[in-house]
Every structure is written in C-alpha cells, then in structure tokens.
Amino acid sequence: MKNAGLLAFLGALLTISGCIKPEAENMEADILTMTLPDSVLISPPSLTNTTVTAFVNFSKLNIKAVAPEFTITEGAGIQPASGTPQDFSKPVTYTVTSEDGHWKKDYRVSLLQNVAPDNFMFENWTVNPDGNYYIPYELVEAEHQNIWASGNSGFSLIAPEKRPEAYPTQRTTDAVQGQYAAYLETKSTGALGALVGMPIAPGNLFLGSFDGAKALTAPLEATIFGIPFNKKPLRLTGSYKYISGGPVTDKTGKPVTPARQDLCDIYAVMFRASPEKPFLNGANVLTDPSVVGIAQLASGAATPGTGYGTFNLPFTYKSEVNADDLAAFAYKIVVVFASSRNGAIFEGAVGSKLYIDDVKIVTQ
C-alpha cells in the first residue's frame, strides 16, 4: 500500500508541477563593454546601468564619425548597431532590447574630447532617472561631462525614501557663489541597511564612477576613483561648511569607544594609472603605490559659526611627475568629499552635513 501511495504521490507531483521548463529568454538589456581603438581612448570607459562615458584623444579621431563596438547581454539587440559610425559631438543614445523583446534600456554614451575642468562650481545638476537622485555635471565647451559620482545609487536600493532630497548627496541653494553648492549629509539607511551591516550612508562626491553592483558586497570597491588629468596640481582650494552629526557609531549602529565626534573628509589624489590598474577605489586610494601626490584636509572638524570657511590644501608629492607622461594622460586625479570621514566603512554620525562650493585644482 505504501508503494502504491508513493507512486500515486509522485505521479500527482509530476502532473501538477511538471518538469523544469526550458530556459526563458533573457530579460536583461545591458551594455557590458564598449571598445574603441586603443590609441583613441585615454582611459577605459566607465559604465553604469544607463551611461557609458569615455575620455578620448580628439586629435586621433573624427568625433563626427566614431564607431564604438559594444558587447551586450546574450541575445539582446542594440540600436544604433554596434560598429556603425555616429556623431559623438553630443552624447549618443543607444537602446538595448532584451532577448525576449519585452525590456528596453536607453544608454547615454558620451565620448569626452575635452580635458576635465580644474574648477568646480556645482551649478549644473541633473536627476538620475534610475534612482531619482541629483548628480552634478560639468560643462566644458558645451560638452556635458558626467565626471562626478556618488554612492546615491547604492542608497537608492535600500533607502526607505526615493525623493532627490532624501539622498545623502544632493544640491543646496546655500551657496558661496552662483545658485547651488554640493550638499552631503550622512543618512540612516533604515532597518534594511542595518541588517546588511550598513546602518548609515555618508554623503560623498568624487571624480570617477560608482559601480552600483558592488554597493552591498564590496562597498569600498564600488567607488571607482579617477579621471584623466594632464596638468600637475599644486593645491586644492575651495569653500566648505561642516556640521558634525555628533558621536560616531559603527557598522552595528553602536557608539564607538572611545567616543569621538564625526569628521568630514576632503582630499585629492594624483596617481599614475596603468592598463592593469586604470582606477583606484575606496580601499586603496590613499595607500596604493601608484599614488604620486596627496592633498588632504587635516582635521575635518566642524567649521565655526554658520557661514562657509575655506580650505587651501597643498599637494604633497611622494614621487616625481613625468612631464611627457603627464601630457600623454598617463596620470589621473580624484577629488573626494565625504560627510563622514570613515563613512566608507559605515562609521559616522547621522546628520553630519558638508557643504562644498567653488572648488579649484590649482595647477602648475
């Protein structure tokens, strides 16, 4: 009887559940890589979920007819087609359609032919459609350069609120010059953030890109630092205002011992990029052997009064900068602002606020 029952049971299970179905067609629609002839690129392209950005050597190509090649999710299609010449004097929108045909994603592909600026006024802001948060961009000769990044895309996943004003990194009208300044605030990530050992999200803003995929698993590596730079920096100057959120808590949300007040961080790093290590990240930006010079705010304590103060930080060089290599874009620079100095390892104080405006990299 038991055997008969078992057979009946297995029969029923098979009838009801059936077998594993054939694999469904892919629903994803990603650009995985973009390639251009090596001589054209001065730095590997940076890819996010909806953008591809690369600095190119404009003397070596006709920007009105560049034919980048893309690899995309298996089975997906891309329009305009990979390898067809496009006019990149403005960003080109590519549409990737998933294998199953149901999902489409637009990418804004930018080839930047101008060197990044050396002064930053934080006047131009756009809202990222993926997570509904602000990000500043730079305009150089009318070229729209998406060279700033923040951890906002990581916050967008676990944050309870998705208004631009709820994010750690945003803009403010409390500015030293112009209409806007950058505003960074250390935020709580709520119950879900606490669960994954990331109870706070510091406001951060840096030159580079953010690899959202690594935000939860390897957050220090998610901040990809550096943009090509062909001048030797001497000082980093600017205006800032810092209000400390108070005693620092650790990644479990408990106060650290001995107790200390939260500090902000402002620094710039010049490093010699290599094909093996084209960028630095949150784990090695101050310590990697490729670093040649650092300018860093010494204390990071709260600024007195209610107005802005200034910083003027000289670069300290560990090794010589080769002028020929500099001209050939062998070096990169990163400027980093953070509302909690140890925010990258989730130590900080909720409510720490850093205002940044009128930043200049003074070069030789």
Add this chain to the structure above:
Amino acid sequence: MIPMKRLHLLILLLAFALDTAAQNGKKVSFTVRAGLSIGAATPVGIPASIRKIESYNPGFQPGIEAGLDYRFSPNFGLATAIRFEQKGMTTDARVKAYYTTFNEAGSDGHQSVTGYFTGRVKTEIKNSYLTLPLHLTYHPKSDFTFKAGGFVSLLLDNRFAGDARDGYIRNQTPTGEREDIDAASYDFSENVRRINAGVEIGADYRINSGLFVSANLNYALTPLMEPGFRSIDFGMHNIYLNLGIGYRFH
C-alpha cells in the same frame, strides 16, 4: 470568507454524525492515528525562473489525529477527525530572473528590495495546522478502506523564510540597477494564509482488528500565501502525502 462557511458546514456535518452515532452506537468507531508527511508547497507548473532544484529535504513533519467513523451502509461511511499536522520542506534552487523581495521582517514595502534575482534561493517552510478532514469511505470486502473527501486547515504556527545567495538582483525591473548579493534573507511567514483547504484521498489497510496503516494524499486548492501577496510571482499550493499507523476502537 468562503473557507469559514465551509468550516461551519463541516462542523454541522460532524455534529450530525455524532448525533447519529449516539443513536446507532454499533456503526460508529473511534480511531487514533499518527503519521509523517512528505511533500511540498509547489507552484502549479514550475515557473521558468526556477532553473534547477539543487536539493530538497522533506524534513520531519509529524501529524496526529483523533477520528470518528460512521458507517451508514454495509459498504459506505463517513469519516472525520481532528488532526494536528505540520507541513513543510526545505529546498535549494538555482533561479534566473526570479521575482522576489528581500526584507527585514515581514514584507513592509518600505524596507525591502524588490526585483529580479538570479542566483541561488533557499526556502524553508514549516507550517502547523489544525485540520478537519471529511471523507466518504468505501469498505469493500477486504482489509482495505478507501477514502475521498476534503479538508479545512487552520494555521497555528507559520514559517516561510529563506535566503538568496551568490547572485545579483535587478532593482524593480530586469533592466533596473544591478546589485550583487552575497547573502540576503527574506521572511514571508506573516503572509501565509490562515486557512488552507483542499481535497484528500487515502486508504487504510487493516493489520488486525485494531491496528491499521494508512496513506493520505492531500492537495490544497487554496494558495499557500495570502491573496495580494506579490513578493513571489507564482502561486504555491500544499501537496503532501501522509503515511501513518493507527488504532481503531470498536
């Protein structure tokens, strides 16, 4: 609520059976039975997002019941019981673009990540029910008794939880922001339906005048999860085989 109506109907029938039993003492017998269940909460047709079942463990799912049989003709009767039972399993599956929600506790939409997960998903289900079965019984001239009918279960204790590992989730849509996931947990225990009802068939085999062995196969027609539960985009139904041993008091 329809299940409540059904429950009332069953209680009425049970009362009727007991009343009749009092009048015709000889036709009524009492049973006790203990058994183990093996089965699954499974979708009707495994969805394409499940690529491979890496492991399945039925676990230890005991059940005990006290029953009442009433024979209204030489070959036919009615049987009912009060049964305490556990239905559960643990599975580990490889999934591709599996729609789900990772949450802290419960599925409060504000504190969760919802999207399409590709990777491995472990699911642990352990639900306890107080069940009222009602069977039409057939007694051929042999040691077998065959039963067919239905059951209504009331959820006493609930667990539907697990974790996702070694993969990534696309936020909200398959083209949303990609996030790698080492390990993320979910807990949908609060979304398990209070009432579970379905059909049941079974057979008993008499070993001697008192002892018998039995097998019951039951399939829940009501979904495992509450209406409106969207954190897994396919419905699941309990299907369990219960094997047991019992004793009949004449």
